[in-house]
Amino acid sequence: MNYTIKDIAYQAGVSKSTASRVISGKGYVSMEAREKVEATVQRLQYKPNAIARSLVSSFTRNIGVIIYRQHHPIASHPFYSKVLDAILEKATELGYAIFVMTDMEISNRSADFLLEKRVDGLILISRLNNELLEYVKSFDIPFVMINSSIEDAEVTHFANDDLAGGKIAAEYLLAEGYHPLYVVAGPQEHRSHYLRLKGFREKLVESGYSLAEEDIYYAENTQFDEGYRAVQCLWERASIPKAIFATNDMMALGVIRGLIEKGYRVPGDVAAMGFDDIDYAAISNPALTTVHIAKTKMGKAALQTLDQLIRGQVHLPKEELFTPQLVVRESTRIG
Amino acid sequence: MNYTIKDIAYQAGVSKSTASRVISGKGYVSMEAREKVEATVQRLQYKPNAIARSLVSSFTRNIGVIIYRQHHPIASHPFYSKVLDAILEKATELGYAIFVMTDMEISNRSADFLLEKRVDGLILISRLNNELLEYVKSFDIPFVMINSSIEDAEVTHFANDDLAGGKIAAEYLLAEGYHPLYVVAGPQEHRSHYLRLKGFREKLVESGYSLAEEDIYYAENTQFDEGYRAVQCLWERASIPKAIFATNDMMALGVIRGLIEKGYRVPGDVAAMGFDDIDYAAISNPALTTVHIAKTKMGKAALQTLDQLIRGQVHLPKEELFTPQLVVRESTRIG
DNA sequence: CTCAAATATGGGAACGTTCCCAGTAAAAGG
DNA sequence: CCTTTTACTGGGAACGTTCCCATATTTGAG
Numbered sequence: 001m002n003y004t005i006k007d008i009a010y011q012a013g014v015s016k017s018t019a020s021r022v023i024s025g026k027g028y029v030s031m032e033a034r035e036k037v038e039a040t041v042q043r044l045q046y047k048p049n050a051i052a053r054s055l056v057s058s059f060t061r062n063i064g065v066i067i068y069r070q071h072h073p074i075a076s077h078p079f080y081s082k083v084l085d086a087i088l089e090k091a092t093e094l095g096y097a098i099f100v101m102t103d104m105e106i107s108n109r110s111a112d113f114l115l116e117k118r119v120d121g122l123i124l125i126s127r128l129n130n131e132l133l134e135y136v137k138s139f140d141i142p143f144v145m146i147n148s149s150i151e152d153a154e155v156t157h158f159a160n161d162d163l164a165g166g167k168i169a170a171e172y173l174l175a176e177g178y179h180p181l182y183v184v185a186g187p188q189e190h191r192s193h194y195l196r197l198k199g200f201r202e203k204l205v206e207s208g209y210s211l212a213e214e215d216i217y218y219a220e221n222t223q224f225d226e227g228y229r230a231v232q233c234l235w236e237r238a239s240i241p242k243a244i245f246a247t248n249d250m251m252a253l254g255v256i257r258g259l260i261e262k263g264y265r266v267p268g269d270v271a272a273m274g275f276d277d278i279d280y281a282a283i284s285n286p287a288l289t290t291v292h293i294a295k296t297k298m299g300k301a302a303l304q305t306l307d308q309l310i311r312g313q314v315h316l317p318k319e320e321l322f323t324p325q326l327v328v329r330e331s332t333r334i335g
Numbered sequence: 336m337n338y339t340i341k342d343i344a345y346q347a348g349v350s351k352s353t354a355s356r357v358i359s360g361k362g363y364v365s366m367e368a369r370e371k372v373e374a375t376v377q378r379l380q381y382k383p384n385a386i387a388r389s390l391v392s393s394f395t396r397n398i399g400v401i402i403y404r405q406h407h408p409i410a411s412h413p414f415y416s417k418v419l420d421a422i423l424e425k426a427t428e429l430g431y432a433i434f435v436m437t438d439m440e441i442s443n444r445s446a447d448f449l450l451e452k453r454v455d456g457l458i459l460i461s462r463l464n465n466e467l468l469e470y471v472k473s474f475d476i477p478f479v480m481i482n483s484s485i486e487d488a489e490v491t492h493f494a495n496d497d498l499a500g501g502k503i504a505a506e507y508l509l510a511e512g513y514h515p516l517y518v519v520a521g522p523q524e525h526r527s528h529y530l531r532l533k534g535f536r537e538k539l540v541e542s543g544y545s546l547a548e549e550d551i552y553y554a555e556n557t558q559f560d561e562g563y564r565a566v567q568c569l570w571e572r573a574s575i576p577k578a579i580f581a582t583n584d585m586m587a588l589g590v591i592r593g594l595i596e597k598g599y600r601v602p603g604d605v606a607a608m609g610f611d612d613i614d615y616a617a618i619s620n621p622a623l624t625t626v627h628i629a630k631t632k633m634g635k636a637a638l639q640t641l642d643q644l645i646r647g648q649v650h651l652p653k654e655e656l657f658t659p660q661l662v663v664r665e666s667t668r669i670g
Numbered sequence: 671c672t673c674a675a676a677t678a679t680g681g682g683a684a685c686g687t688t689c690c691c692a693g694t695a696a697a698a699g700g
Numbered sequence: 701c702c703t704t705t706t707a708c709t710g711g712g713a714a715c716g717t718t719c720c721c722a723t724a725t726t727t728g729a730g
Contacts, residue, residue: 015680050451052716054386055685100435116385285620350710363708387686390715
């Protein structure tokens with residue numbers, strides 16, 4: 001059985017009002033009463049009931065994180081798990097507890113569930129559609145999006161500057177003399193993969209090159225296997241590229257695997273480059289050149305802003321883009 | 336503003352008792368009343384307040400997961416994130432919401448926090464000490480442990496059969512003709528690393544071999560860098576092994592990196608083997624031979640059992656060991 | 671010495687549910 | 701036709717807090 005504030009009050013010989021004042025730390029309390037109550041709290045290992053507190057204050061200090069995944073589990077996702085880590089760490093700092101939910105299909109289910117739990121705010125990560133967005137908006141609960149597949153002018157959104165990232169990749173590969181180039185592009189319905197390809201192509205054009213449609217493999221999902229398959233498909237064509245850029249690291253790793261199996265040396269014969277800078281990029285063989293995304297910063301900033309939203313601040317920037325950074329490793333470094 | 340059951344009752348023209356009966360689905364309600372209430376619920380997008388419900392029922396349908404990590408973030412941990420994924424999936428199935436917490440040092444902080452939130456149960460993962468265990472036990476809240484660093488006869492524990500796993504590794508390497516062998520062993524305070532080494536050694540002895548202390552590198556943590564460092568340290572000694580076994584995959588990957596940098600071919604010159612079967616093991620170059628742990632099964636079983644505990648079942652097995660499985664990949668396959 | 675301000679206390683309403691209970695109306699049993 | 705059961709309804713207490721309010725005591729300024 002759990003003790004209540006009444007038990008504390010009774011055993012400390014004060015009223016529950018006084019006990020409440022000591023425990024919540026607000027209002028006038030005499031030194032004597034304070035000591036008696038604190039001693040009793042200690043002795044009975046009393047823990048205030050956050051449920052009852054929430055009921056009266058209408059704040060739960062709980063936040064829901066929903067990651068909509070289509071193919072891949074959430075927590076073990078090499079990218080989103082990093083963001084989630086950052087959120088969890090920041091949450092401890094700010095005194096929030098985090099509900100983590102994952103949903104295979106994009107539906108209202110998770111949001112409904114967390115709304116019933118009366119979370120103070122919501123963080124939506126990755127894929128979502130307009131219907132869901134409108135649904136969440138219709139309850140006026142603070143929420144932010146991270147790396148969402150869609151954009152909305154009214155909703156605070158944290159994302160990597162993928163257009164710039166695509167350009168960085170193209171610029172680097174061209175500067176290193178890699179040409180011709182092939183691209184393995186993730187699903188174009190997703191904002192980030194679309195922008196990465198777009199930035200890459202724009203930079204090529206700016207530099208006097210071009211990117212033909214037949215030099216692009218459009219992947220069905222964003223995983224290792226699709227990178228591997230891309231090599232098989234692209235190789236049915238005549239020319240062999242000097243480098244392959246994939247719009248994320250997992251696919252780039254699949255590309256490397258495909259190349260090695262075909263007997264090519266990476267980067268000796270064909271170089272490979274990814275995007276995301278997941279943990280494994282640094283330790284793979286060869287280590288993967290990629291575009292680093294500030295995953296930790298994104299996660300922390302998202303919760304920080306959500307906290308401000310919860311505390312009633314209104315005039316916050318609607319979009320925050322994080323600047324990506326080139327990370328050069330072995331997979332594009334010859335000699 | 337959120338609607339309450341009173342609003343529903345008023346707008347539907349019934350008492351809040353009747354509205355409650357319709358919404359919670361228990362007690363007698365006329366067809367007419369039911370329809371009126373359901374229509375109003377639909378119209379106002381009413382969501383029952385789980386906080387108020389919890390207060391009266393004393394169940395929250397929330398469960399806390401605490402992962403104590405020493406060096407590595409939790410969600411992006413290649414092993415525990417898989418377990419967490421399984422827990423999240425099972426939770427959706429069983430109708431629980433999951434609080435995920437992470438703690439750098441082993442303290443009562445996270446447990447206290449979640450206890451105040453009045454979670455129905457707790458899942459403790461990885462490292463913990465007796466003090467913490469006794470503390471959690473002192474509140475009689477149902478809880479289970481997964482892959483805990485310590486054992487306790489009274490607490491339900493889900494773990495891999497690490498002793499058997501160590502034997503499997505030794506048996507396989509010997510059968511393939513690998514000898515002499517080096518071992519990179521994780522911190523021996525942790526039950527699983529201790530048992531993996533123990534099983535490995537026992538099998539060697541059974542087979543007429545032995546494992547000298549100087550052929551073991553005791554790692555300070557369980558990460559990539561320590562595997563890499565192990566190679567540097569072990570190589571200061573005279574003989575070169577035919578294979579190296581690391582008590583987890585991350586260290587094994589570090590070993591491979593170290594070997595490659597020294598100019599050895601893996602497995603041509605020296606083979607390498609890990610333990611865990613994390614995602615990266617399958618896609619690394621060379622793909623890593625390892626001992627597979629049923630991470631998903633462990634996570635699901637843990638929540639399943641916790642649910643039974645919460646529902647009042649008492650006679651449950653105190654320990655469940657999952658049988659590991661050999662996974663042979665390139666890193667030990669010659670030719 | 672008086673009176674206002676500051677300090678301290680306890681009673682009780684409120685938060686949004688559930689659930690027990692008393693009561694009524696209709697159906698069924700004798 | 702009376703009685704018992706069944707079907708249905710609404711009032712109100714309870715869950716464990718916070719917080720407003722009324723009241724009591726102490727402090728200290730004039």
